[in-house]
Amino acid sequence: MEEIITEEIKKRIGVESEPVYFDVEKGHIRRFADAIGDPNPLYRDEKYARKTKYGTIIAPPTFVTALTDREWARQNIFEVECPLKRVLNGGNEIELYEPIRAGDRISVTYKLVDATVREGKVGKMLFLIYEAYYRNQFGDLVAKVRNTLIRY
Numbered sequence: 001m002e003e004i005i006t007e008e009i010k011k012r013i014g015v016e017s018e019p020v021y022f023d024v025e026k027g028h029i030r031r032f033a034d035a036i037g038d039p040n041p042l043y044r045d046e047k048y049a050r051k052t053k054y055g056t057i058i059a060p061p062t063f064v065t066a067l068t069d070r071e072w073a074r075q076n077i078f079e080v081e082c083p084l085k086r087v088l089n090g091g092n093e094i095e096l097y098e099p100i101r102a103g104d105r106i107s108v109t110y111k112l113v114d115a116t117v118r119e120g121k122v123g124k125m126l127f128l129i130y131e132a133y134y135r136n137q138f139g140d141l142v143a144k145v146r147n148t149l150i151r152y
Helices: 007-012 026-036 046-050 061-066 070-078
Strands: 020-023 087-096 105-120 123-135 141-151
Touching: 007 105, 026 061, 061 087, 061 141, 070 105, 070 123
Parallel strands: none
Antiparallel strands: 020 105, 087 141, 105 123, 123 141
16 A cells, blocks of 8 residues: 655655745735725724834734745645645644734745644545744744645
8 A cells, every 4th residue: 555644745844944035015915804804994004003003004813824835835735745635724723923014024934744644534634734934024933824734
């Protein structure tokens, strides 16, 4: 029987990717807030936001999900060697440490932190746990996202 956790997957565990950079713009934050239906003036009204402790427009908490390196995901999630071809999002956990502000330059790095096989109703399933680390231009960790992907 073919091995579920391949050598390619084993080699990637614990290896952090090179950073990818995103410049956060006010318009991007507003469009994201519109897309999720959040009318909070902190995300869209500069005059209002200037009077708050943040001093500028900030991003909604789930904004980090918009800062994704699609090329990294393609190579490390969808094209990684594995006999199980289907991919299902098993859930995301977002830890926020600092708000993301308009004007920030966010670097994102990724790391596969765990790979385990379990038996399910559809047969063997591979659970891949990835973490993404979001840092601002000062090197401060602003968020960490933990994503469970299931291959079956």
